[in-house]
Amino acid sequence: MRVGVITFPGTLDDVDAARAVTTAGAEAVPLWHGDADLRGVDAVIVPGGFSYGDYLRCGAIARFAPVMGEVVTAARGGMPVLGICNGFQILCEAGLLPGALVRNSGLHFVCRDQWLRVENTTSAWTTRYDRGAEILVPLKSGEGRYVADEATLDRLEGEGRVAFRYVGENRNGALRDIAGITDERGRVLGLMPHPEHAIDALTGPSDDGLGMFLSLLDTVVTA
Numbered sequence: 001m002r003v004g005v006i007t008f009p010g011t012l013d014d015v016d017a018a019r020a021v022t023t024a025g026a027e028a029v030p031l032w033h034g035d036a037d038l039r040g041v042d043a044v045i046v047p048g049g050f051s052y053g054d055y056l057r058c059g060a061i062a063r064f065a066p067v068m069g070e071v072v073t074a075a076r077g078g079m080p081v082l083g084i085c086n087g088f089q090i091l092c093e094a095g096l097l098p099g100a101l102v103r104n105s106g107l108h109f110v111c112r113d114q115w116l117r118v119e120n121t122t123s124a125w126t127t128r129y130d131r132g133a134e135i136l137v138p139l140k141s142g143e144g145r146y147v148a149d150e151a152t153l154d155r156l157e158g159e160g161r162v163a164f165r166y167v168g169e170n171r172n173g174a175l176r177d178i179a180g181i182t183d184e185r186g187r188v189l190g191l192m193p194h195p196e197h198a199i200d201a202l203t204g205p206s207d208d209g210l211g212m213f214l215s216l217l218d219t220v221v222t223a
């Protein structure tokens with residue numbers, strides 16, 4: 001399986017995302033923000049960082065990058081897409097996921113290892129987890145507070161689209177402790193913490209994040 005990893009100006013975590021893909025046993029394919037070309041990949045990762053310097057609002061400029069037009073079209077056709085942190089912000093800005101990520105409620109950048117509870121084990125990125133399992137991955141963001149209107153939150157919960165929730169202290173104030181959500185079909189996942197930094201115990205707090213990249217290998221690619 002070939003998994004595209006996008007680099008925007010200001011992206012930080014593309015190298016770790018590519019390493020997570022290869023550690024899981026797939027091929028990582030570099031994609032460039034300025035190219036309207038997905039190079040025939042089967043899935044895409046929109047990594048974390050500070051795309052275009054986070055000017056205007058996190059992800060607000062990146063959503064207009066030529067590569068994102070291709071990602072939106074492919075995702076609407078069923079291609080699996082994983083947006084991590086800044087990538088989650090970009091997917092919300094691009095309209096692939098509902099709601100928005102806003103300034104942390106404490107107004108400080110939060111950088112810590114964070115426990116998450118797995119709530120969804122049927123999406124393209126979560127089949128390798130047990131429902132209710134708790135995983136430890138790094139969280140590092142200034143605008144990580146997930147918000148949406150009440151009707152949207154109720155719909156996400158009702159449709160089983162809340163994929164991960166913060167366990168214990170919710171340091172960014174995300175509504176209903178939401179750390180990650182999926183699209184209607186469970187092919188697109190956006191999450192604020194960083195599974196690509198937790199793929200082996202030598203360099204991360206755990207290898208709990210690897211399950212997301214392994215889950216993709218079980219996913220039937222139709223796009």
Ligand SMILES: NC(=O)CC[C@H](N)C(=O)O
Pocket residue numbers: 047048049050051054058084085086087140141142143144
């Ligand atoms: N780690 C990240 O991707 C950070 C995302 C974004 N720049 C923020 O601070 O919220």
